Amino acid sequence: MQSLHASSPLPAVSRGRRHRFLTWGAVVCGVMILTLIGMDLEPRAFALGFAAAALPVPLYVALALWLDRFEPEPARTLFQTFAWGATFAVFLAYVANSVTEDLIGTVLGPDAGALLGSVITAPVVEELAKGFALFVLYRELRDEFDGVVDGVVYAAMVGLGFAMIENVQYYGAAFAEGADSPAAAFMLRGMMSPFAHPLFTSIYGMGLGYRRERHGQRGSWVGPVAGLAGAMGLHALWNLSASLEGWFLALYMMVMVPAFLGVLWMIVRSLRREGSIVRRHLASLVDEGVLTPHELECLCVVRRRLGSTARAWRQGGLRHWRARRELHRIASELAFHRWRVARGITLGDEADAARDAEYLRRFCELCGMGRELGAVPDRRAAPRTSPGAPG
Structure with missing residues (x-):
């Protein structure tokens, strides 16, 4: 049976000319970001990195969609959200991060540019790039984006798309180094943190869902604002932990694991609602x-x-x-x-x-x-x- 509702493409456009423009824009951004990543890698390392990044994605997507037990979101919209994360969001973040890191490095030195770019610029730029898709969905899909669970599901899609393309670079570099690097990279990014980007962005998604659930009530705007700040803050702390020797595992257990469990608790609560x-x-x-x-x-x-x-x-x-x-x-x-x-x-x-x-x-x-x-x-x-x- 054809769905009784029509899903709006990303960003806020209707079918037709603007939809075609968005589709071709996504294709161009996807090709450009993969080209930029591939320029730094040998063909074999790039191919292996892409395969390692893409193969587990269907499993991660299935786990994320399993959460949406009452009102599954339209498949077309979910695909578009994933594609936004894998094309526009990654490309915008790549360009902005590179420019700002170079500017900071010119003034304060390369080491300071790399550190500040990772801890300050990257969390802000990347969460804004991913969060834009959620904001458009919240505004356009008034008959689909109903609450916290929907916010988490859409955040998971855009985050998984972003993480997949980002992992191509990390896995490709690991294969280029050889030895034990691929196994170590997969342990870190494929086992310990496959939901890092979805987790960060889901905090903003929960904020938008909170506002939808309290439609018309005073103070509901606090949800999206606090959610976006929380997404950026958690992302910054995660990046910082990678720069602090000996602190990564401690921060992972004390911050990332509780944050992940907190999101799951919010999902259970929202499902009951x-x-x-x-x-x-x-x-x-x-x-x-x-x-x-x-x-x-x-x-x-x-x-x-x-x-x-x-x-x-x-x-x-x-x-x-x-x-x-x-x-x-x-x-x-x-x-x-x-x-x-x-x-x-x-x-x-x-x-x-x-x-x-x-x-x-x-x-x-x-x-x-x-x-x-x-x-x-x-x-x-x-x-x-x-x-x-x-x-």
Whole structure:
């Protein structure tokens, strides 16, 4: 089924001429940054570095997308966000970092230029370059960017794109050195810090998500401002740790690991909030006889969603699994559409009503199909509904 919503490309442009301009701009920036990296490496080292940087990316992307359990983001928008990080953001950061490092080095010396460029210039420039994509998504995708989880997912995409191209340079240099350098580089960048860039940018993404969740409330602007400052600060501390001999592991354990766990805690908390939104805005379907209380509860809790999709797979294979997944998606789309309208994030009365009616029609259709296939969970022994977190 074609999506009921249209995703806007990055940056804030519509389809057509400006979209084509952006696409070709991304291609040009991607070719230029890879050319600049390749000029410093032999062809073999560049090819090996690119392969080492790209091969694990699908796994990292899958792990990031797994977090978005209630309302998965449009695949096209996710790809565009990743592409922004891998092309425009890297190219802008590469040029700005090189220029500012040379300027500082001219005044204070090469060593000072390298240190200050790494600790001050790079975190500011790189987080602004990546964060611009999130800001555009926040402004343009009013019917998709709903909260903290969405902010983290989009941040992960732009961060992974950025990190992949950056790693080409590091891995390529390691292969050029030979000996144990590739293994050491992979241990540092592939095992200990594959989510460094996504982690930094996710703090800003959470700030934007916080503002969306509190749409229209006073003080919500603090979220993005604090998030961007936090992203730059954590990035600066990470770069500084690499320059302080003997301090890297200590700062990694005392700062990076707690920060990563903190982001995971915020995601869990936000998922509970999203479950409460689904419960509250689909509760009327129980009164209307579309859903039973047990079926509603299975839509509101992550582990029950996972259990119902696993059960659908066991009972009927891929067809049942797809039917259940689509039912979950449409249920979330309907609930979050109603939540946005209630918060004043609207496309106009007529458009809102038409979208609600289409979501509801599709949801009822999928419910009937699911019961025929056996993909809708057993109604017996319905669990007691637990209170939801505040929306």
